[in-house]
Amino acid sequence: MSMGVNEFFILWLCILVPMIVFRCLPILALKGRELPERVSRAVGLIPAAAFAALVANDLVQPATLVADPRSALLPLVAAAIVAVVAAKTKSLIWCVVAGMASYGVLMYLL
Amino acid sequence: MLSYVVIGLACGVMSAASGLTPLMCLLLSATFYSGAGQFMIAPMLLAGSSLPSVIASVILVSTRQLLYSAAFSPYFKRVSRAKTLLFALFVTDESFGIIMDKFAQSSLDQTGSLAASGKSAAGIAAGQGAGEAMAKTGGGGAAPAEPATTERTESDGVSHAASTPWTVNTAIVTNILCMLAWALAVMAGAMVGSAVSLPVALMSFGMTSIFICLLVGQPRSGGTLACVVGAFAGVLASKLAGWGSVAILLGAIAGVVAGLAYEAAAESRRA
Numbered sequence: 001m002s003m004g005v006n007e008f009f010i011l012w013l014c015i016l017v018p019m020i021v022f023r024c025l026p027i028l029a030l031k032g033r034e035l036p037e038r039v040s041r042a043v044g045l046i047p048a049a050a051f052a053a054l055v056a057n058d059l060v061q062p063a064t065l066v067a068d069p070r071s072a073l074l075p076l077v078a079a080a081i082v083a084v085v086a087a088k089t090k091s092l093i094w095c096v097v098a099g100m101a102s103y104g105v106l107m108y109l110l
Numbered sequence: 111m112l113s114y115v116v117i118g119l120a121c122g123v124m125s126a127a128s129g130l131t132p133l134m135c136l137l138l139s140a141t142f143y144s145g146a147g148q149f150m151i152a153p154m155l156l157a158g159s160s161l162p163s164v165i166a167s168v169i170l171v172s173t174r175q176l177l178y179s180a181a182f183s184p185y186f187k188r189v190s191r192a193k194t195l196l197f198a199l200f201v202t203d204e205s206f207g208i209i210m211d212k213f214a215q216s217s218l219d220q221t222g223s224l225a226a227s228g229k230s231a232a233g234i235a236a237g238q239g240a241g242e243a244m245a246k247t248g249g250g251g252a253a254p255a256e257p258a259t260t261e262r263t264e265s266d267g268v269s270h271a272a273s274t275p276w277t278v279n280t281a282i283v284t285n286i287l288c289m290l291a292w293a294l295a296v297m298a299g300a301m302v303g304s305a306v307s308l309p310v311a312l313m314s315f316g317m318t319s320i321f322i323c324l325l326v327g328q329p330r331s332g333g334t335l336a337c338v339v340g341a342f343a344g345v346l347a348s349k350l351a352g353w354g355s356v357a358i359l360l361g362a363i364a365g366v367v368a369g370l371a372y373e374a375a376a377e378s379r380r381a
Contacts, residue, residue, distance in 0.1 A: 003128070003129040003130060003134075003155065007161060008130065008134050010161065011151075011161060011164065011165060012134075012137065012138060012141075012142065014165040014169070015147065015165055015169060016141055016142050018172060019142055019144065019147075019175065022172055022175035022179065023178075023179055023198045023199060023201055024179065024198045024199065025176070025179065026176050026177075026179035026180040027179040027180070027182050027183045027186055027194055027198045028191065028194060028195070028198075029183075030180055030183035030184075031183045031184075031186045031187055031194060035183075035184065038370070040184060041373065042366050042369075042370055043180055043183070043184065045333060045334075045337050045366045045369040045370065046177045046178070046180065046181040046362070046366060047181060047206070047210050047324075047328060048328040048329075048333075048337040048338065048365065048369065049177075049337045049340070049341050049361075049362045049363070049364075049366045049369060050177055050203075050206075050358075050362045050365075051203075051207065051321050051324045051325035051328065052325055052337060052338040052340075052341035052342060052361070052362075052365050053174075053341040053344065053357070053358045053360075053361030053362040053365060054146070054174075054203065054318075054321040054358055055321045055322055055325055056341055056345035056346070056357075056361055057358045057361065058314070058315075058317075058321070059318070060345050060346050060349060061349075062346065062349050062350055063349070075315060075318065078315060079322055082319045082322045082323065083322055083326055085323075086323040086325075086326035090326075090327060091323070092112075092113040092204070092320055092324075093112045093113045093116070095113075095319045095320060095323035096113045096116050096316045096320060099315055099318065099319025099322070100116075100312060100313075100315060100319065103311075103312055103315040104312055107309065107311075107312065
């Protein structure tokens with residue numbers, strides 16, 4: 001399917017405007033205020049929670065696990081390899097290379 | 111930075127397959143600028159989803175930026191409104207992880223002199239004046255760089271930045287350079303798009319790998335671990351309930367709640 005220019009602009013505007021609001025509103029609203037201890041603690045936990053949720057969203061596939069266990073387990077194995085590379089190298093690029101390579105190899109093998 | 115280019119190329123190839131032209135890709139990447147969001151658009155369009163459903167899903171997934179924005183706010187207490195906006199406009203998953211890391215490092219360096227205030231933000235703001243000069247040497251060199259030379263400058267920046275605390279200026283420059291690298295890579299990917307065909311799952315796993323790396327880089331503590339467990343449980347629960355499109359947001363919130371609960375429990379045990 002191909003996308004028309006008009007459709008593209010509708011899509012673009014509809015996702016861009018909320019994105020700008022999401023990006024700018026909290027930082028402007030909260031800056032310059034003393035946050036209560038509990039809130040600033042919660043804010044400190046956001047990075048770990050956000051990345052865990054992003055990873056989980058890509059790895060946890062209950063529907064696929066039931067229908068086709070192999071293809072649901074594949075990303076888990078590749079993710080374990082990436083985690084080892086991440087702990088060893090702390091390098092984004094090596095993680096991407098290791099991730100895509102191991103995913104590709106596993107896809108070929110299974 | 112280089113990882114942006116790799117993933118960006120992959121995203122471009124995919125976007126082209128879904129019917130976006132290279133110029134559309136450039137516009138989308140430079141403004142909307144969200145790897146995860148853009149990776150969602152292509153498969154949904156390919157699968158024939160209607161425009162409103164694509165828009166709704168992308169907006170829901172974008173809500174996580176609310177959390178990032180909130181997390182940065184303590185560091186921007188004494189930064190001007192215009193600068194804060196300039197920074198906030200170009201925050202995305204990866205740059206959030208990297209910059210948060212640098213900011214946290216800077217505030218750690220400051221805590222020695224600031225006698226355990228617990229308000230790391232004050233540390234950053236106090237370091238700002240002295241840091242301006244550093245940003246000029248570190249970030250200033252990179253600022254006028256043409257996109258073509260971006261990669262070299264940036265990899266330099268990252269290698270010595272590991273030991274250097276970051277200022278808001280450095281962060282703004284980094285954000286914009288990353289955005290340019292991303293936008294150009296996606297456009298380049300879209301231009302060669304039709305010549306290459308790689309499975310969508312493989313390409314988006316590059317994105318997953320980045321998130322794993324950023325997650326592994328988080329401080330190792332019980333609170334973090336509780337966060338991770340909570341987030342995974344939250345995502346699983348959301349998906350089982352059929353709320354897949356808000357799984358990231360609900361998972362992240364569940365993670366924060368679990369982390370807070372753990373810390374509260376740890377504290378009461380100590381008391």
